Amino acid sequence: MSELLIKNGRVFDPINSINGDIMDIAIKNGKIVDDISLSPDTKVIDASSMIVMPGGVDAHSHIAGSKVNSGRIMCPNDSRSGIEKRTKITRPCSGYTVPNTFAMGYRYAKLGYTTVFEAAIPILHARHTHEEFGDIPIIDKGGLVLFGSNWQVMEAVRENDIEKLAAYIAWGLSASRGYGVKIVNPGGGEAWGFGKNVSGLHDTVPNFDVTPAEIITGLAKANEMLHLPHSIHLHCNLLGKPGNYKTTIETMKLLENIKPSMDRQVVHITHMTFNAWGGTNWGDFESKADAVADYLNQHDHVTVDMGQLIFGNATTMTADGPMQYANARLLATKWTNGDVELEDASGVVPLSYIRKMYIHDIMWAVGLEVALLTKNPWQVLLTTDHPNGGPFVNYPEVIALLMSARKREEEMLKLSNKMRDRTTLSGIERELDWYDIAIKTRASHAKILGLTDHGKGHLGAYADADVTIYHINPDQVDAGREHATVKKAFEKPAYTIKDGEFVVRNGEITATPEGRTFWVNASVPEEDNTRLMKDLRLKFRKYYSINLANYMVQDNYVKHPVVIKAGGS
Amino acid sequence: MQTVTLIPVMQSKISIEAETITPNNFAGKTREEIENITIWEGNHKTRLFEFFKIALEGKDSPENTKIIINGSIPRVKRVGEGMTDGMILINGDVDMHVGAKMQGGVITVKGNADSWAGREMKGGEIIIGGDAGYYLGAGYRGESCGMRGGKIIVFGDVKDYAGEHICGGEILIKGSAGLMPGISNNGGIITIEGNTEIPGAEMKKGTIKINGVVETLVPSYKQEDDEEIDGIVYNKYTGDVVAGGKGSLYIKK
Numbered sequence: 160m161s162e163l164l165i166k167n168g169r170v171f172d173p174i175n176s177i178n179g180d181i182m183d184i185a186i187k188n189g190k191i192v193d194d195i196s197l198s199p200d201t202k203v204i205d206a207s208s209m210i211v212m213p214g215g216v217d218a219h220s221h222i223a224g225s226k227v228n229s230g231r232i233m234c235p236n237d238s239r240s241g242i243e244k245r246t247k248i249t250r251p252c253s254g255y256t257v258p259n260t261f262a263m264g265y266r267y268a269k270l271g272y273t274t275v276f277e278a279a280i281p282i283l284h285a286r287h288t289h290e291e292f293g294d295i296p297i298i299d300k301g302g303l304v305l306f307g308s309n310w311q312v313m314e315a316v317r318e319n320d321i322e323k324l325a326a327y328i329a330w331g332l333s334a335s336r337g338y339g340v341k342i343v344n345p346g347g348g349e350a351w352g353f354g355k356n357v358s359g360l361h362d363t364v365p366n367f368d369v370t371p372a373e374i375i376t377g378l379a380k381a382n383e384m385l386h387l388p389h390s391i392h393l394h395c396n397l398l399g400k401p402g403n404y405k406t407t408i409e410t411m412k413l414l415e416n417i418k419p420s421m422d423r424q425v426v427h428i429t430h431m432t433f434n435a436w437g438g439t440n441w442g443d444f445e446s447k448a449d450a451v452a453d454y455l456n457q458h459d460h461v462t463v464d465m466g467q468l469i470f471g472n473a474t475t476m477t478a479d480g481p482m483q484y485a486n487a488r489l490l491a492t493k494w495t496n497g498d499v500e501l502e503d504a505s506g507v508v509p510l511s512y513i514r515k516m517y518i519h520d521i522m523w524a525v526g527l528e529v530a531l532l533t534k535n536p537w538q539v540l541l542t543t544d545h546p547n548g549g550p551f552v553n554y555p556e557v558i559a560l561l562m563s564a565r566k567r568e569e570e571m572l573k574l575s576n577k578m579r580d581r582t583t584l585s586g587i588e589r590e591l592d593w594y595d596i597a598i599k600t601r602a603s604h605a606k607i608l609g610l611t612d613h614g615k616g617h618l619g620a621y622a623d624a625d626v627t628i629y630h631i632n633p634d635q636v637d638a639g640r641e642h643a644t645v646k647k648a649f650e651k652p653a654y655t656i657k658d659g660e661f662v663v664r665n666g667e668i669t670a671t672p673e674g675r676t677f678w679v680n681a682s683v684p685e686e687d688n689t690r691l692m693k694d695l696r697l698k699f700r701k702y703y704s705i706n707l708a709n710y711m712v713q714d715n716y717v718k719h720p721v722v723i724k725a726g727g728s
Numbered sequence: 729m730q731t732v733t734l735i736p737v738m739q740s741k742i743s744i745e746a747e748t749i750t751p752n753n754f755a756g757k758t759r760e761e762i763e764n765i766t767i768w769e770g771n772h773k774t775r776l777f778e779f780f781k782i783a784l785e786g787k788d789s790p791e792n793t794k795i796i797i798n799g800s801i802p803r804v805k806r807v808g809e810g811m812t813d814g815m816i817l818i819n820g821d822v823d824m825h826v827g828a829k830m831q832g833g834v835i836t837v838k839g840n841a842d843s844w845a846g847r848e849m850k851g852g853e854i855i856i857g858g859d860a861g862y863y864l865g866a867g868y869r870g871e872s873c874g875m876r877g878g879k880i881i882v883f884g885d886v887k888d889y890a891g892e893h894i895c896g897g898e899i900l901i902k903g904s905a906g907l908m909p910g911i912s913n914n915g916g917i918i919t920i921e922g923n924t925e926i927p928g929a930e931m932k933k934g935t936i937k938i939n940g941v942v943e944t945l946v947p948s949y950k951q952e953d954d955e956e957i958d959g960i961v962y963n964k965y966t967g968d969v970v971a972g973g974k975g976s977l978y979i980k981k
Contacts, residue, residue, distance in 0.1 A: 233870070236868055236869065237870070239868065491972065
C-alpha cells in the first residue's frame with residue numbers, strides 16, 4: 160500500500176496533547192507511523208496554513224436500522240430535498256433528515272468524519288441495522304444496543320443477580336453484534352406496553368417490581384463488571400418534559416459511587432438539549448442548563464453530548480415510545496410507535512423547529528449553554544442527536560456557534576425575547592478554540608467510546624490513518640469575528656483521508672471504500688451463562704415470535720468486523 | 729402577444745415529463761429554441777420537436793405568452809409546472825400533475841386531466857372542462873400542505889381525495905367527487921355541486937360546501953344551526969372534532 164506524508168500542517172490532536180503545532184504526519188499501510196523514509200512512491204501533501212485533525216468521530220447518531228427506515232417511509236417528502244445525481248463513483252443521494260444509506264456515508268465523509276456510531280439498536284432488529292451499515296460507504300460504524308426496558312434485564316435486576324445481568328449483556332451484544340449498552344427511558348418502554356410511562360427514577364415498572372434507578376445502577380455495575388470499552392449510554396427518564404433537569408441530575412448522582420473499570424466515565428448522558436429543562440409546564444418552560452453544567456463541573460464520572468437543536472426540519476426517532484406519543488399529540492402531527500416484543504418500544508415523529516417559537520428557541524440555547532458552561536471540553540460532545548435535534552450536516556453551524564459569541568448574538572436577534580430571559584446564553588462570552596473543537600468532534604468521542612486504543616480519534620503512531628485537513632489558517636482567521644469563514648471551512652474539508660486513502664478532496668468524494676464495523680465480544684463465567692440460557696430458552700419458547708436459533712445476527716451480515724474483546728478479570 | 733401552438737405528432741406509450749412547457753420558459757424564444765427545449769421520455773432525454781409540431785407567432789414576455797396545445801396529450805405530465813404568468817390552452821386531455829406548483833396565469837384543459845392536477849399550486853387558475861383524476865389540488869406525498877392559493881374549476885367529475893391537505897385557495901367541482909374530498913383541509917374552500925362521500929375527514933379549518941348527496945359523513949362532526957347561502961338552505965357542521973378542527977361543512981338540506 161502507498162505511503163503518504165502530510166507536511167507542515169497545523170496539527171490539533173488533543174489525545175496526544177498536540178495543540179496547533181506545525182508537524183508532519185506520516186502514513187504507511189493505512190496507519191499513522193512515526194516516520195517514513197521518502198521514496199519516489201510517497202505522496203506528499205503540502206498542508207501548510209491548513210488545519211490537520213484526526214478523522215471525525217460521532218458517538219451518537221441515528222444512521223441505520225428500523226427507526227431510520229420508519230422515518231423514511233413516513234417522510235417521502237424528505238427525499239425531495241438533498242437530491243444529488245450519481246457520479247462515476249457515487250450512487251444517487253436524496254433526503255435531508257433521513258437521507259438514504261449512501262448519502263449517510265458520503266455526507267459524513269464530506270464533513271471530515273470517518274467513524275460514526277448508531278445510538279439505538281434493538282437486539283431483535285439488529286440484523287436490519289447491519290444490513291444498512293453494509294450500504295453506508297466509507298465510514299467505520301458501530302452500534303449501541305438497547306437494554307433499558309428489557310424483560311431479562313429487569314428480572315435480573317429484581318433478583319439482584321448482577322452476574323446474570325452481565326452475562327445477558329454479553330450475550331445481547333454478541334446476538335446483535337453490538338458495541339455498548341444503551342438505556343432509553345429505563346422501564347418506560349415496558350410501561351408503555353400498558354399505555355403508561357414511568358414518572359421518575361423511583362416509580363415502579365408495572366409487573367416487574369423494579370424502578371428505573373435500579374435498572375440504571377444494575378446495568379452500570381454489570382457494564383463495569385464486563386470491562387466494556389464504553390460506559391452505559393443513557394437517555395434519561397422524563398426526557399422532553401419541563402422540569403426534567405432534576406431527574407437528570409438525580410440520575411447522575413445515582414452513579415457517583417460506581418467505579419469505572421477503565422479510564423473513562425461511568426455514564427454518558429445523551430442529548431442534553433432535551434434533558435436540562437426547568438419549569439413545570441410549557442408556559443413557564445425555561446433552561447436549567449446552568450444547573451446541569453454546575454454538576455458536571457464538580458463531577459467527572461459523567462460525560463454528555465449536546466444534541467444541539469437546528470432550526471428547520473427534523474425527524475425525531477427514539478426508543479422512548481411514550482415520549483414520542485406525547486410529542487405527536489402536542490404537535491398534532493403524524494407519528495408512529497413500535498413495540499419490540501420483550502425488549503423496548505420506539506417512536507418516530509417528524510417535526511420542524513421554528514425560530515421565534517420560544518420553546519424551540521430555548522431548546523436551541525440549552526445545548527449551547529451546556530457545552531459552554533461546562534469547563535472541561537472533554538465532558539461535552541458536539542452532536543445534534545441526528546436527526547432528532549437536526550441533521551448532522553449542520554455540525555459546522557454548531558462549531559461556528561461554539562467558536563463565536565458574535566455569531567450567537569446575531570442568531571439571538573432572530574429569536575424570541577423569552578429565550579433571553581429564560582436562558583443564560585446571552586451572558587456567556589466563552590468562545591471555544593480549535594483545540595476544543597478537535598476534542599468535541601473527535602478526540603473525546605473516541606475516548607468516551609473507548610476507541611482510542613483501537614486507533615480512533617488521534618494521530619499517534621499505529622492509529623488508523625483517518626485524517627481530515629481543513630482549508631483554514633488558524634493564524635489568519637479570528638474565529639470569533641469570521642465565523643462564516645469557519646463554518647465554510649468545516650463544511651468543505653480540503654481532504655478527508657480514510658485508512659490512508661483519499662476519500663474526499665475539496666468537498667468531492669474521490670473513493671468509496673467499505674467501512675468496518677466494531678463490536679464487542681465479552682466473555683463471562685460459564686456458570687453465569689448457564690443460568691442465563693435457562694432463562695432465555697424459556698423466554699423464547701413462551702414469548703418471543705422467533706426462535707432462539709434464528710435470533711443471533713449471523714457473521715455474514717457484518718461486513719469487515721472488528722471484534723473488541725472484553726470480559727471480567 | 730406571443731402565441732405558441734403545439735400540435736402533437738407522435739404519442740408515446742411511455743410518460744413524458746414536460747415541466748418545461750410553460751409560458752415562462754417559452755416567452756421571448758424563437759421557434760428553433762422552443763423546438764429544442766428538453767423533455768424526458770421515461771429515462772430518455774429528448775426534445776420538444778420529437779413530439780410536437782410547433783408554430784410561433786410574435787415574441788413577448790411571459791404574461792403575454794399563450795401556449796395552445798391542439799390535441800390530446802394523455803401521456804404528457806407536469807405541463808405548466810411552476811408557471812407564474814401567461815396562458816396554456818389544451819384542446820384535449822392531459823396527463824398527471826398539470827399546473828403543479830403553479831403560481832400565476834391560467835391553464836385551460838378542454839378535455840380531462842389526470843391525477844394531481846394543481847398539486848401544491850400557490851396561485852393562478854386551472855379550468856378543466858372534463859373530468860379530473862385523484863388528488864386534485866392535493867399535496868405531495870408526505871407534505872403537510874397541498875394547494876395554498878389560486879383556483880381550480882372542474883366542470884366534470886373528480887376522483888378521490890380532491891383537495892387533500894389543502895391549505896388555501898379554492899376548488900369548485902361542478903360534477904361529483906369521489907371519496908374523502910378535503911381530507912385534512914387546513915384552510916381551503918371546496919365546493920362540490922354533485923354528490924360525494926366522507927367529506928372533510930380530519931379537517932382543521934376551511935370550508936367544504938356540498939350541493940349534492942353525501943352518502944357517508946364521518947361521525948366526528950358537530951351539527952350546528954342551519955344556514956342559508958345564496959338562497960340554498962344547508963345543514964351546517966363543524967369539525968373534524970377528532971383533529972380538534974374548526975372547519976365548516978355545509979351539506980344541502
